[in-house]
Amino acid sequence: YRTDLPQAVAIIKVHDDGSMATLYTGAVEIGQGSDTILCQMAAEAMGYPLEKIRIVAGDTDLATHDFGAYASRQTLMSGWAVKKAGEEVKNKILQTAAEMMLVVPEQLDVKQGIVFLKAHPEESLTFEQVARTYFVKYGQLIGQGSYKPPKLGGTFKGAAVGTSPAYSAATQVAEVEIDEETGEIKVLEAWDVHDCGMVINPALLHGQVHGAFYMGMGESIWEEVLFDEKGDVANGNLAEYRMPTALDMPPVTSELVDSIDPNAPWGVKEVGEGATTPTMACLANAIYDAMGVRIESLPLTYEKVWRALKEKREKEKA
Numbered sequence: 450y451r452t453d454l455p456q457a458v459a460i461i462k463v464h465d466d467g468s469m470a471t472l473y474t475g476a477v478e479i480g481q482g483s484d485t486i487l488c489q490m491a492a493e494a495m496g497y498p499l500e501k502i503r504i505v506a507g508d509t510d511l512a513t514h515d516f517g518a519y520a521s522r523q524t525l526m527s528g529w530a531v532k533k534a535g536e537e538v539k540n541k542i543l544q545t546a547a548e549m550m551l552v553v554p555e556q557l558d559v560k561q562g563i564v565f566l567k568a569h570p571e572e573s574l575t576f577e578q579v580a581r582t583y584f585v586k587y588g589q590l591i592g593q594g595s596y597k598p599p600k601l602g603g604t605f606k607g608a609a610v611g612t613s614p615a616y617s618a619a620t621q622v623a624e625v626e627i628d629e630e631t632g633e634i635k636v637l638e639a640w641d642v643h644d645c646g647m648v649i650n651p652a653l654l655h656g657q658v659h660g661a662f663y664m665g666m667g668e669s670i671w672e673e674v675l676f677d678e679k680g681d682v683a684n685g686n687l688a689e690y691r692m693p694t695a696l697d698m699p700p701v702t703s704e705l706v707d708s709i710d711p712n713a714p715w716g717v718k719e720v721g722e723g724a725t726t727p728t729m730a731c732l733a734n735a736i737y738d739a740m741g742v743r744i745e746s747l748p749l750t751y752e753k754v755w756r757a758l759k760e761k762r763e764k765e766k767a
Contacts, residue, residue: 451609455595456522458513459530461491461538463590467580470495470502470538475515476527477507481721482653483523487531489649490714494535495592496542496559497576521719524649525615525712526596532714533594541590545583546574614712617645617723621662621731623699627739632755634670634736636699641727644706646718658703658724665728667693673748 460473472491478484484504492499505511515527543554546564550557550572558567565573583590601612624637641658648654671691675683684690709716729747737743742757 451600455514455530455597457515457527457530458595459487459491459527459534459593460513461495461531461534461592463538463580465581465584465589467575467577467584467590468501470497472502472504472506472531472534473512474504474506474527474531475509475512475517476523477515477518479518481518481523481657482650483518483527485653486524486649487527490528490531491535493715494532495538496561496564497535497538498562501562520610520613521617521722522613524717524719525613525714526598528714528717529596530594533596534592535594537592537594538590539592541583541587541592542576542579545586546579549574549579549582613719615646615710615718617643617718617720619643619645619724619727621727623731623735625732625735625739627736627754627758629740629758632751632753632758634749634751634754636666636670636697636732636735638699638702639731640702640704641724642704642706643720643724644708644718645720645723646708646710646713647716648705649715649717654705654720655703657721659698659701661721661724662701662728663693663698665725666697666732669729669732669747670749673750 457474457476461470462473463470470491472488474487476483476487484506488502488504489499492502516522539559540554542559542564543557546557547554550566552566556566556568557564559565559576562576563573564576564579580590598612598614601614602608619641621639621641623639626635626637627633639662641662643658645654671693674690677683710718733744733749736749736754740754740758740761742761744753744757746753
């Protein structure tokens with residue numbers, strides 16, 4: 450949404466002796482892996498070991514401002530804020546280390562908690578040594594970062610909802626089998642190819658793709674809210690609101706297209722919601738290819754498939 454506020458803010462506080470660092474963010478972990486990803490980003494930006502970073506996320510008493518887990522925004526927008534906060538910490542470490550080693554900051558780098566001369570990597574200090582010196586001389590070592598995207602979207606109402614400077618793209622292929630007697634649909638196998646920019650955590654990425662296909666498959670074939678004549682939900686329970694189970698899931702092959710997006714930190718893009726986009730059309734096309742009849746409404750239930758096949762046979766006989 451358009452606002453004069455930043456979309457995301459992050460703070461990284463390094464412990465007095467440099468032994469640990471805490472990332473504060475308002476980004477909300479709902480199972481998509483944002484806590485892990487943002488800690489990885491902080492570690493990369495700081496040149497600090499990942500295992501020494503802890504996170505305080507989604508706590509409105511302690512954490513920072515963030516607009517939340519929606520519109521595929523956290524890796525990019527919260528990630529920008531974390532990257533900037535980490536880079537501020539890194540710059541302070543390099544400045545302090547330069548004073549200690551009698552060089553200029555441009556001659557130094559820091560990786561995995563070791564500050565070293567680029568020309569002579571064997572000449573080094575630990576992150577802890579430098580962080581303690583910073584604390585003695587200047588006080589608490591803190592980095593802050595925020596991100597505000599450029600103006601996006603049109604001028605009509607709702608144009609700015611969920612806008613982002615970088616979107617992923619995906620295509621999916623599925624193979625289905627249809628029982629002509631009952632209309633039952635079995636998804637045999639699926640393939641997803643995703644352009645999501647730089648991959649930070651492959652395991653989380655492929656898990657997101659699998660979860661997205663599961664959700665899209667449920668929306669395509671089974672999930673439907675029914676209402677009675679009074680407008681009340683008629684199937685508000687898990688016995689009558691059908692969702693796919695692990696037994697319904699096919700093998701899913703997840704592949705990637707290499708790309709780097711210049712509008713994103715390290716060229717990353719989203720993968721969670723984007724992977725749900727092709728699924729309904731993919732399965733609808735696969736079902737059409739299998740039985741030669743197009744069903745025009747969702748979900749593509751067994752009953753609809755059975756009736757479509759029945760009508761097809763009757764037309765062929767006529």
